Amino acid sequence: MKLAAVTLTGAALALSAAACGGDKVESGDGGGDKKTVKVGLAFDIGGRGDQSFNDAAAAGLDRAKTELNIQTEEISAKPDEPDADKEARLKLLANRGYNPIIGVGFAYTNPVTKVSKEFPNVKFLVVDADQCKVEGANVLGACFSEEQGSFLVGAAAALKSTTGTIGFIGGVNVPLIKKFEAGFAAGAKAAKPDIKILPAKYLTQPPNFDGFKNPALGTDAAKGMLDKNADVVYHAAGGAGIGVINTMGGAKKFAIGVDSDQYNQPALSGVKEFILTSMIKRVDLAVFDFVKSTSDGTFKAGTKAYNLTNDGVGYSTSGGKVDDIKAKLDAFKADIASGKITVPTAP
Structure with missing residues (x-):
């Protein structure tokens, strides 16, 4: 009760x-x-x-x-x-x-x-x-180990991109978010060495932490990456990432969520078919x-x-958008878990 x-x-x-x-x-x-x-x-x-x-x-x-x-x-x-x-x-x-x-x-x-x-x-x-x-x-x-989960979604981004161009948007330029960027880039290059990764975009610099809560900032950053031909963008921007996902979905391009399985978030139900996966942080x-x-x-x-x-980080499969590459992602996961692959923590 x-x-x-x-x-x-x-x-x-x-x-x-x-x-x-x-x-x-x-x-x-x-x-x-x-x-x-x-x-x-x-x-x-x-x-x-x-x-x-x-x-x-x-x-x-x-x-x-x-x-x-x-x-x-x-x-x-x-x-x-x-x-x-x-x-x-x-x-x-x-x-x-x-x-x-x-x-x-x-x-x-x-x-x-x-x-x-x-x-x-x-x-x-x-x-x-x-x-x-x-x-x-x-x-x-x-x-x-955000860099490890980000490696897997970076690999997914590279494997699913049709334009050959992907991007990363960080909320605030702090060492923690650099781990997401580093893992994402490493995973993308491991999966497809010739993938083009746009320069990372950070929404704000400390002590301004609006980059974790202002969706309008995420919207503008995503538009900039769409203009540069990116068709998959990964955000690590908290609440500001809502703007990233809505903008990418509105353009019928893929976004990658973070922390929670954002495919299942009510606020994103209108664009969830364009959420490729999410980097799950438990x-x-x-x-x-x-x-x-x-x-x-x-x-x-x-x-x-x-x-x-210990499955403290990972990637989501909701929506089935990565089902066709799951075997490749899981192979990367096994190599990281065993120590065969060491994921960088800084770009």
Whole structure:
């Protein structure tokens, strides 16, 4: 059954409104006499509903609510906010008794490091820990080999292109997104050495992070690549990627999604036949694994890798557009998992 929603009151509400940009509290009741675990999740820019990275985290939380006895609170980030706001958000959750707490996105690495020291009895997860490094006996960092999954969709792009020209659009020019670019290019060249890869387009430069949330920027970038004869474009741009996919689909050309299986995203239902595949990043699994480990007492601090060897990254087959090349993609996957192919992490 569903319990009544919990609401913020008094000073906590004022802090939430000022520092957090909104909240959502829900409860799940798994029955029995087990103590309910209160899980706090702080989203990256865009929050639940971005059809990509944050929604992957939300899927993991939703699974935990279904399978475990937990109560949750979700809070979203604001664009271009300082670390102090993220720290305030984490402290708000900790002071309200939420344990464990999840920070979604590499920008939470430093705030979690700081706040975790003030709350040594609270377990923290950083999804996409910066440089795959975290500190503290109560902190776990989830790290992904995005370059490996991107290699596979890069190979798919090259094999399915009919113009011989493909492109990559990154949301914000940061080292994490460079991993997507590097893997994509390596996979494309491995599959078809003579493929033309347009110069990568980054929507914004830090500290401007609109490139992860403004679809109009993705639209303009995709139009530019269509003008240069690209018929397959891969985006790693979060919510801004919606503009990329809609633009490519509108031109009846292929787009490649990211993080979630974007073929199944409601906001893209009108153009899903032009979503070739998506690079799946199992943020949902990382969130669920963490919540489960804190619930059953198996939590271990440090970092946990998600890659092709444990299906922490991969590619989607929804829509059947890559069925004819699946054997080739899976052969590349096996060679990467075995170490026969080493995928670069920088362009």
